[in-house]
Amino acid sequence: MTASLIADLASGALHDHIAEIAEDAARVILPYWRAGGEVFTKADASPVTLADQQAEALILSRLSALYPDVQAVAEEQSEAEGRPASAEAVFWLIDPLDGTKGFVAGKESFTVNIALIQDHRPVAGVVTAPATATTWRTAVGGGAEMRRFGEPWRAIKVRNRPDExxxxxxxxxxxxxxxxxxxxxxxxxxxxxxxxxxxxxxxxxxxxxxxxxxxxxxxxxxxxxxxxxxxxxxxxxxxxxxxxxxxxxxxxxxxxxxxx
Structure with a gap:
C-alpha cells in the first residue's frame, strides 16, 4: 500500500476522494439515462453502454492520479481485456454502472461502485445512485453515512430484525x-x-x-x-x-x- 493511500485511509481523506469521484461519474452517466443511446453486447451477452465506458474511464483516471501504484480491477476493462490472473494485497474493485439492464430500461436502481480491498476484505467503499442523486459510503472515523448530492452527510445503521x-x-x-x-x-x-x-x-x-x-x-x-x-x-x-x-x-x- 502506498504511503499516500495509507495516510488518506487513516485520515479519512480517502472516503472523501472516492465519494467525489463516484458522484462525478454519476454526472457523466446521467445525460445517457432515458436518452435512447446505443446498447452494445459483451461476450457474456450482458449489455454495455457508452455511459458504462465513460464513467469507468473517469474513475480509473482519477484513482490513478491519486494512487498511481494501486491495482485497479474494473468491470468493463476486465471484460474487454480479460480478468487479471490475480489480485495484489491492496486493490480497487470498480463497477462504473451496476444494473445496466435497468439503466437501459429507464429504471432508477443503477449505481456507481468503488471499493478498496485490503487483505481480501473491503475496507472502504462508496455506492452512488445517479437517478436519485444519493450516495452511501464508509465514514471517516468508522460507521457508514449517506447524503443527497451537495447536502451534509448523515450517519446510517442497520435495524434490529423485526418480527416480520x-x-x-x-x-x-x-x-x-x-x-x-x-x-x-x-x-x-x-x-x-x-x-x-x-x-x-x-x-x-x-x-x-x-x-x-x-x-x-x-x-x-x-x-x-x-x-x-x-x-x-x-x-x-x-x-x-x-x-x-x-x-x-x-x-x-x-x-x-x-x-x-
Whole structure:
C-alpha cells in the first residue's frame, strides 16, 4: 500500500476522494439515462453502454492520479481485456454502472461502485445512485453515512430484525424462489430491486436481508458490502465466513447480506 493511500485511509481523506469521484461519474452517466443511446453486447451477452465506458474511464483516471501504484480491477476493462490472473494485497474493485439492464430500461436502481480491498476484505467503499442523486459510503472515523448530492452527510445503521422482516431479492429470481429465500432468512415479505442498491437499503435500516444464490462478480458486491458492514451488517458466503475478495476469476458464489 502506498504511503499516500495509507495516510488518506487513516485520515479519512480517502472516503472523501472516492465519494467525489463516484458522484462525478454519476454526472457523466446521467445525460445517457432515458436518452435512447446505443446498447452494445459483451461476450457474456450482458449489455454495455457508452455511459458504462465513460464513467469507468473517469474513475480509473482519477484513482490513478491519486494512487498511481494501486491495482485497479474494473468491470468493463476486465471484460474487454480479460480478468487479471490475480489480485495484489491492496486493490480497487470498480463497477462504473451496476444494473445496466435497468439503466437501459429507464429504471432508477443503477449505481456507481468503488471499493478498496485490503487483505481480501473491503475496507472502504462508496455506492452512488445517479437517478436519485444519493450516495452511501464508509465514514471517516468508522460507521457508514449517506447524503443527497451537495447536502451534509448523515450517519446510517442497520435495524434490529423485526418480527416480520423484509428481504430484497434480485429481479432475476422467480416469485416462488424469492418467497422461499426470504423465508429461509427469517423474512415474511420480499421486494425485488436491482443493483448494489440492496446493500445500501439494508444499511439504512429499511430492509433486513438480501440472499443471493446466482453468480455475481466481485465488483458487483464489494462497495455495497463495505457500506453495509460499516453500518453494522454482515455479508456471508455459503460457508458462513465473510464474503472475501481476490478470488479466482474475481467471481462470487452464493451469499447473504444481512442487517441486525
Amino acid at each position: 422482516g423484509i428481504a430484497l431479492l434480485s429481479h432475476s429470481v422467480t416469485d416462488e424462489e424469492a418467497t422461499r429465500l426470504a423465508a429461509r432468512h427469517g423474512c415474511t415479505r420480499w421486494q425485488g430491486t436491482d443493483s448494489s442498491l440492496k446493500f445500501c437499503l439494508i444499511a439504512e435500516g429499511r430492509f433486513d436481508a438480501y440472499p443471493r444464490t446466482g453468480p455475481t462478480s466481485e465488483w458487483d458486491t464489494a462497495a455495497g458490502q463495505a457500506v453495509l458492514e460499516a453500518a453494522g451488517g454482515r455479508v456471508l458466503a455459503a460457508d458462513g465466513s465473510p464474503l472475501a475478495y481476490g478470488k479466482p476469476g474475481f467471481a462470487n458464489g452464493g451469499f447473504v447480506a444481512m442487517g441486525g
